[in-house]
Amino acid sequence: MQLKELSEQSGVSAASIKYYLREGLLPPGAAVHATRAQYSAQHVERLDLIQALRRIVGLNIEQIRGILRMADDGASRLELLAAVQRVVLELDSYATVSGEVGTRPADAVVRLRGWPDSPSDARNALNAHLELMESVNIRVPGELLDTYSKAMDDVAGVDIAATTAPDSVDELILTAAVGMHMHSQLLLRLLALAQASHAIRRYEQDA
């Protein structure tokens, strides 16, 4: 198919497709001639992925480019997962907490859960965030971290098990990124509901 049809099938305007081509998000089609190129189903899939990462997960062009480039360079599933995580976690690194990152709390969690031991970005991000929370006086008692990590362990188990056979790299990225985002939003909504409930109980009591 050529550009116009690709646009129709993906629901992305021809102008935007050109933009993505320029930005290196979408690989160029097979150039039949100087003024004619053929696009495939993979291009449609890629466009779907780009759309999802933009509109659902909220990544920007540069972040998407980074991930896709890795995918196209034949990165492993683990590497891709790590890349997706890096980007999603840094969505708002409002303050790059630097300084000596005490690896304590995350290590404890890892030990407690019996997770494989490897000092990852995810672990650093967790430690940095815990420091940040402490610095703004939000207490995170050990038991809470325990409860949280247990819950997350359960999700991850379900998630990874479900992600058995990703047909394509694009699909792997899609499920990883969208899944993380969806679960995170789900938790946020549950937290809101829980908070509202607790607040109601408390303030009614006061009154």
Place this chain on the structure above:
Amino acid sequence: MQLKELSEQSGVSAASIKYYLREGLLPPGAAVHATRAQYSAQHVERLDLIQALRRIVGLNIEQIRGILRMADDGASRLELLAAVQRVVLELDSYATVSGEVGTRPADAVVRLRGWPDSPSDARNALNAHLELMESVNIRVPGELLDTYSKAMDDVAGVDIAATTAPDSVDELILTAAVGMHMHSQLLLRLLALAQASHAIRRYEQDA
């Protein structure tokens, strides 16, 4: 104090303060004369709040204005909490899932946890989100929802207990919004770590 000093104390540029005044985020100072106004410590506090909501929580001007207006109109703590939740939850209502909102799953959670019964925005948001997840084929088994809600129940308990005596409305908003955001980010990081761990185990096994 006057504008310049307010700017120095809050770390917000004079131009931005003027902008916030124009946008109705910051109440005008007490006009001593046509060309002189006095600002108070409350103005500094308000600016801190605005900064936090912008930079940490990532709200836009209109969202902040809405919350602050409620606060200044003397809304109750519950109303304010609800308003904050509404805004934070809608941060990315990528798809306003409408239609007959089956109140089933959230109701079950509420019953299970023994939360006070009131059909709230939070509950609707949860139901809508669960529908959305289902529509993109992300399974959320009942046990998972159970685990999640238990964890969130624990946090909310700690949170609300800690938020005993907010000295000012601004502080209440600050702790609510920042707290929600921080916990949500914490969970996201834990999820990332858990996923990475599970993925490592799984893929190592495969290899």
Place this chain on the structure above:
DNA sequence: GGCTTTAGGATAGAGCCACTATCCAATGCG
């Protein structure tokens, strides 16, 4: 009393981002 500084008001511009539109020459397709 004059000089500098500041307030408030208005308006315009900057900078970023993700597009979107226009123009072009070259060329394939019917």
Place this chain on the structure above:
DNA sequence: CGCATTGGATAGTGGCTCTATCCTAAAGCC
């Protein structure tokens, strides 16, 4: 043969949050 389409280039749009400039009037200070 001629219309439509392509890749390539470039410029413009719209939303958002500031930031900068200009102005007049008045206060503070010596």
